[in-house]
Amino acid sequence: MTDTPSAPAALANAAPDEFPAVAATGLTKTYGDGHTEVRAVCEASVNVARGEIVALLGPSGAGKSTLLALLGLIVPPSTGRIAIGDQVVFADGQFQVRIQRFRREHLGFVFQNANLMPFLTAVENVQLAMEINDVPSRAARARAMELLDYLGVAERADHLPTKLSGGEQQRVAVARALANEPSLILADEPTAALDSVRGRQVMELFRKVAHEQNAAVLVVTHDHRALDVFDRSLEMEDGKLRRGRRALPV
Amino acid sequence: MxxxxxxxxxxLGRFVLTGTGIGMLLMVVMGMAGIYRGLVEEATLLVDRSGADLWIVQSGTRGPFAEISRLPRSIEDRALTVPGVIHARSFVSHTIQREYDGRPLRVMIQGLSWPTDRGAWLPIVSGRALRQGHYEMIADASSGLKPGERVPLGKDIYTVVGLTQLMTSSSGDPMAFVSVADALAIQFDQPGEAIRVERIARLARLENIDLHRTQPQVGDRAVQPAGAIPALGTAMVSAVLVNVAPGYDPMVVGSRIAAWPDVSVYSHNEQRDLLLHGSVDRARRQIGLFAVLLLVVAGVIMALILYTLTLDxxxxxxxxxxxxxxxxxxxxxxxxxAVLLGGLGLGLAYALGRWIFPHFPRRVVVLDEDVARLAVIVLGISLAASVLGIRKALGVxxxxVLS
Structure with missing residues (x-):
């Protein structure tokens, strides 16, 4: 990703946080009850520091996406505790914050499909994330352009998603995830729909974002070829976090 | 943003197409409301345009629009003797359907009280008012007649001298105005053979009843024209319309005339109410209810469309x-x-309606206030219709996103 411009000044100057970006302990998610009970996630504890990029590996059905949904406050855990930055967001079986507001201010999401609004251009998709967070329209547009430039898709800013390639769409999605300077970016198989070259480019982009913008990035992936991009990896199986390992430096 | x-x-294409569909639906709603208003306007047109303060009709009846009312023309003269009556004129009205120029000609013949009433109050758009007491006609343009055309009715031929606009009966038939005498002649026209048979019948009845007791001259007179027999009286009219002089209370003048045992008297408003609650009442209510039903259907369809748009x-x-x-x-x-879709639909409905409604065979009256009312209703429907979509959206x- 050496061909992409350097980080926007406002982002590059972000100070490191003394708290981990996310600290989750004893997360369990159970669906159904009695004979139909399924434990999708079982006693999982995760810590990701700001500026760190971590891969979450595991076979299909291991509970990776569910763990990501728990950390993203998309579904509530059955038990456990989640702190994001210096705020405890889930404890004692309930959310401790207004999750809509918290999500838009502190979290960024990227999925297998870019999930861009089909009726908005690339720059408008990024702008929208900021306007939702009460950033004035003009400022939001300027910063959106800045982000697209940072991610190497500025020349495609005024194109609708249908006119962008899969890789370009994912870059726009990453720009959208970065729009509100989140402390935690959660990505669920963001390269699954891309070929290996573009997939690696996107993974390297996440690494760049994590290191240059001081955001924690947790990426669910099946793609073992790009593991060298990550600072470390976690593995899940049958809902349990089995072990982690340090990746080789890039 | x-x-x-x-x-x-x-x-945009899909939105415009959907808006066009809603617009056509709303145009039907607007048209139905316009037909309703048109029916009311057509029904009350004659009562309103005639400008009469009082309607004198046959005693015990509700007037010519509700039932058969027959009065001697002499009532006109009697009414003029009442203090405060400035003007009285006979009212004769009946519908005919004849073959003319190879097509059916259906008109409501309306008698004008010549010479005091020559039809100057009519909305004449072409030609002129009556200038003679016989054989001239002012017809509504919707009859298809043109000035100068000669229309045979009964034993006489009537020349169209003027055309009116939007003068139709409560059943939508165009009106044709002739003098009262001509209107009666058209109404009571009989073939020569029928007249001859009637005269012979008169003589036969006379012989059967008064045989050997009647003067011979009575028999001679029985076979003469009806107008020459004083005992038979003059032709009857449907009503007599009265105008009250300024400074007189129509109610007081009316109550004085109503004291006569052979007539009933109605004010302008009473006659109007009788019309609206009588002859056109069922049609008016039927169309009104149908318009409401259409509005409900439009609301349901809009709700479904908005729900589908939300699902997408x-x-x-x-x-x-x-x-x-x-x-x-x-x-x-x-x-x-939802509101933009409703607004687009309403705009299209209005534009299409203005273009299409004038070509309808009967009047479709869409007033600005009706459009404003419909706009408020459409706004309400749009918001109500979006509730389904909103409920769905709030439940998402x-x-x-993960699925």
């Missing part, structure tokens, strides 16, 4: 929720589109 407008711009956006709404969008952002997206979970 206005998401509703952005979404509409993205799917479920994934986007889930993403908005995941991004932390406030509920108001999502509500605005759905409600603004952010994790649907």
């Amino acid at each position: 206005n998401l509703a407008l952005k979404d509409i711009r993205h799917g 956006k479920i994934h986007d709404i889930a993403m908005l929720k995941l991004m932390g969008a406030r509920t108001t952002v999502i509500l605005a997206l759905i409600m603004q589109q 979970e952010p994790n649907e």
